Amino acid sequence: MRRPIPWLFLLLFLLASPLSLPAAESVPAPGQPIDFTRLLPPPPAPGSVADREDKAVVRAWQQRRTPEMEALAQADAARTAQPFLPALGRDLAPEKLPLTMAFFETLRKDADAMLGEAKAHWNRPRPPQADPDIRPSLRLPHNASYPSGHSTYATAAAVMLAGMVPERATEIFDRAEAYRLSRIIGGVHYPSDIVAGRIAGTVIAATLLENAAFVEGMCAAGAELRQNLGLAPRPCPGPGIAAKPAN
Template sequence: MRKTSLLAGLFLIVLTATGQAEEAKPFLTNTDVDLTAILPSPPANDSAKTKAEIAEVLTMQLTRTPEMEARAKADAEENVWRFADVMGPKFTKETLPKLDAFFERVAATEGAVVDPAKDTWKRPRPHMLSDMVKPIVKPSTSGSWPSGHTTVGTMMGIILSNMVPEKRPEIMARAWEYGNNRVVAGIHYPSDIEMGRISGAVIASNLQHNAEFEAEYNAAKAELRADLGM
C-alpha cells in the first residue's frame, strides 16, 4: 500500500513538472448558461454593420500608439494578474495561491460557456474577412462572437470589485480597457466586445448561485484582503 502511494505521488510530481497537471474545473458550463439563447446572432459577413466595423478596426490600426500596442499585446494573456496595475504591488501569484486557483476556475468557466457559442455562430474575425487587417497578437480562427477575452475580463473585473469594493471604479475601468484592447490588437470587432461584456455579466451573475464558487470565492477574498491589508 505504501509503495502504491509513493508511486502515485511520484506520478503526480512528474505530471506537474511536465505541465500535464489536471486542468482547472469550470464552475459552470454552457448547459448552465446558454449564450445562444441570450445573445442575438452576429451581423452577416457582408452586412453594412460588419463592413463598418472592419473600417473601425482599420482606423484603429492606423491611429493606435506604441503604448496602446504594448498594452494590447500584454493583455493577450487571459489571467487575473493583468489587474496588478490597479490592485497594487502585493497583488502577485506567489503570495495569493488561493486567489490564483480560484481565478483559474473562473477562466475555465468562461471557456466552458463561451466556446460552444462561438462554435455555433462561427463569426469570422476581422483579419479573415479583410487582408488589410493586421493583428498584432497571435491570429486566431476561432469564432469571434462573443469575445472570450472580454467575457473573462468582465467576469474578473466584477468578481475582483466585489472582493475589493474600495477599488471598484479602477478595477472596472481596467476590465473595460482589457476588452477594448482586443479591438486595438485587431483581433475583434467592437460588437464582439459588447457581447463579451454582456456575457461576462450574465455568467458572473449566475456564479453567485453556485455553492462551489461561493466557498472558493470567500476563501480567495479573505486571502486577498489580508494580503492587501484590508
C-alpha cells in the same frame, strides 16, 4: 508617459451598436445551462452596414495604435488575474496569491465552457480573416471571434474582483474596459464581439454567484487578497449576494 486611450471613439460606436441587453425573462435560472445562441443576438451579417462599421473601427484603431497600446494589448492577451492586480492600488506578486490565481483560472475555464457552444454556433471569422487590410499585432487565436472570450472573462473577472475588493471597484472596472479594448487595438476582435462578451460575462458572473462552492472559493481568494493589500477582512456572503457592494 503612456498616452491616454481615446475611449470616446469606442463609446460612440457602442452606443450606436445594434446589440442590446437580453430581456430579463431570457436569463436562465441558477444552475441551468446558458444558451447564448438564444440569449445573444447573432453577429452582424457579412457585408451588412453593421459589419462594415465593425471593420472600419478595427482599421481605425490599427492606424492610431501606438507601441504603448500594442505592448498593453500583448500583456492583456493572458486571461489570468495578473493584468487586473495593479488596479488594486498596490504592487502584488502573483506567486503570493495562490488562491486568487487558482480562483480566476477556474473562472476562465468555467466561462470558456459556457461560451464554447455559442462561438462554434456562429463561427465568425476573425477580423484579419475577413478583411486583408486588417493586420493584427497579436497572435490570431484559433477559435471563432464572436462573442469575445477575453471580453467575457474580463467582465466576469471584474465582477468577482470588485466583490472581493469593493474599495477599488471603479479602478477594477476601468481596467476591464481597457482590457476589452486591447482586443480591438490588437486587431483580433470586432467591437460587436466585445459588446457581446460584456453581456455574456455579466450573465456568467450572475450564474456562478448562485453556486455555493464557487462563492466559497471566491471568499477564500478575497480573504487572501485583502490580507496582502492590508485591508480588513470582509464577511463571506452566501450565494447570490457575493457581488453586492459594501455599505
